[in-house]
Amino acid sequence: MTEKILNFTLEIIYLLTGERFPLLKSGDHMTITVPPCDSLKPERHNMQKILEVTKKMMELLTGEVSGAGNSGTLSSNRQGMCLDGDCIIVC
Numbered sequence: 001m002t003e004k005i006l007n008f009t010l011e012i013i014y015l016l017t018g019e020r021f022p023l024l025k026s027g028d029h030m031t032i033t034v035p036p037c038d039s040l041k042p043e044r045h046n047m048q049k050i051l052e053v054t055k056k057m058m059e060l061l062t063g064e065v066s067g068a069g070n071s072g073t074l075s076s077n078r079q080g081m082c083l084d085g086d087c088i089i090v091c
Helices: 002-017 044-062
Strands: 074-076 080-083 086-089
Touching (some): 002 044
16 A cells, blocks of 8 residues: 555656656665746646546545546646645645
8 A cells, every 4th residue: 555655646746847756666765856836837637637646545545435437526726726625735
């Protein structure tokens, strides 16, 4: 489960920064530098993908899975992105 969460996290970082991060073996270390928040302007498609990946992470952590055909409500605005009322703040 931990590996899946880390992979989802790396996918979100990629969507925010546009940079791919290599998968590392256990014990390897990596420094991730992220540009200032002002320069991070994810495209609308990326914002929706971030919500979908975040939803998968929440389902994995809580053990809950959405019913078939029930994908939830996605919405976004300049301040954040929301999935069924749960919001992610975007700079």
